[in-house]
Amino acid sequence: MTNQMITARGLTKTFRAKGHPVEAVRDVDLSVEAGELVAFLGPNGAGKSTTLRMLTTLLPPTSGEARVAGCDIRLDPAGVRRRIGYVGQGDSGGHTQRVRDELHAQGAFYGMGRRETRARAAELIESLELGQVAGRQVQSLSGGQKRRLDIALGLLHRPELLFLDEPSTGLDPHSRANLWEHIVELRRTTGTTIFLTTHYLDEADELAERVMVMDHGRVIADDTAPALKQQLGGDRVALAFRSAADAAAAASRVGGEANGAVVTVTAPHGDRALPCWIRELAEAGLEVIAATHRAPTLDDVFLALTGRSLREEGAAPAGAAPDAAGPAAA
Numbered sequence: 001m002t003n004q005m006i007t008a009r010g011l012t013k014t015f016r017a018k019g020h021p022v023e024a025v026r027d028v029d030l031s032v033e034a035g036e037l038v039a040f041l042g043p044n045g046a047g048k049s050t051t052l053r054m055l056t057t058l059l060p061p062t063s064g065e066a067r068v069a070g071c072d073i074r075l076d077p078a079g080v081r082r083r084i085g086y087v088g089q090g091d092s093g094g095h096t097q098r099v100r101d102e103l104h105a106q107g108a109f110y111g112m113g114r115r116e117t118r119a120r121a122a123e124l125i126e127s128l129e130l131g132q133v134a135g136r137q138v139q140s141l142s143g144g145q146k147r148r149l150d151i152a153l154g155l156l157h158r159p160e161l162l163f164l165d166e167p168s169t170g171l172d173p174h175s176r177a178n179l180w181e182h183i184v185e186l187r188r189t190t191g192t193t194i195f196l197t198t199h200y201l202d203e204a205d206e207l208a209e210r211v212m213v214m215d216h217g218r219v220i221a222d223d224t225a226p227a228l229k230q231q232l233g234g235d236r237v238a239l240a241f242r243s244a245a246d247a248a249a250a251a252s253r254v255g256g257e258a259n260g261a262v263v264t265v266t267a268p269h270g271d272r273a274l275p276c277w278i279r280e281l282a283e284a285g286l287e288v289i290a291a292t293h294r295a296p297t298l299d300d301v302f303l304a305l306t307g308r309s310l311r312e313e314g315a316a317p318a319g320a321a322p323d324a325a326g327p328a329a330a
């Protein structure tokens, strides 16, 4: 039997804003097994934080039910809170408290003994590489150091399950990569289940074992990143021609879609198909002047599901796929 860390059925949250209902989360079912690292992905306003806030008992659902770390969120919210760690979007900046003292205060908050708290704080300071700043005021830390402190605070009472709401937002690429190294290492060494939200497709793709995509309050995809990408039917190939007329003629031959003088095609082994297409098209008098090939991304998955690009934060129409930027010179 699998050990479920989170199960939710029909989870729904409707807010009222200026007298109108806002359906932030609609009938969400989800399950996370113990030890999994799951990324919750979606554009601004998709309902990710609201879902997290319901699962962490910060917000009561309008309807639906969930069990988190073995406790019912409605019947035993205190039990849920004891067993989980939660790091929200707000940062820990502005505190004059020193890093080590902040961790000690958190231990007292959880009712941990002094000796246990000190030992645990020292352990986390070391594993999250906060040793050099442990005596500094929180307000003097860099963005990456603050996020690592937030995570240490969330882990102090050794929760079985850690929720992180956009842990890497606002960090520079180096700090993001560093933070992720710590998250992955923590998971590896402690087996803590991690459920996090992110806007970054590359993070979810590379590092999460499972990706849940949310849009307009619903979970619209839930699988491993490779499986989600495989469902798209293959690689993206773009071919550029001298004219739109050539592109239109070529599109019908290769089964692609013309957009101006560029044709985009989806094919299982696009890299192998590309030289054949170039040859065939040349024989038909259609010269390919540039070509690109790339593997599908999670953004392609989102685009296929919603007609919008997540990279553009929902702003780009379906036609403006990354391919349409035009291929590089062959």
Ligand SMILES: Nc1ncnc2c1ncn2[C@@H]1O[C@H](COP(=O)(O)OP(=O)(O)OP(=O)(O)O)[C@@H](O)[C@H]1O
Residues within 6 Å of the ligand: 015, 016, 017, 022, 023, 024, 042, 043, 044, 045, 046, 047, 048, 049, 050, 051
């Ligand atoms: N307290 C509230 N009152 C009214 N509407 C709210 C409230 N909290 C959230 N919403 C709305 O619910 C929807 C979902 O918001 P939520 O913060 O869960 O999205 P999100 O996916 O976490 O977005 P982001 O990535 O920007 O954090 C949005 O339309 C938001 O404006």
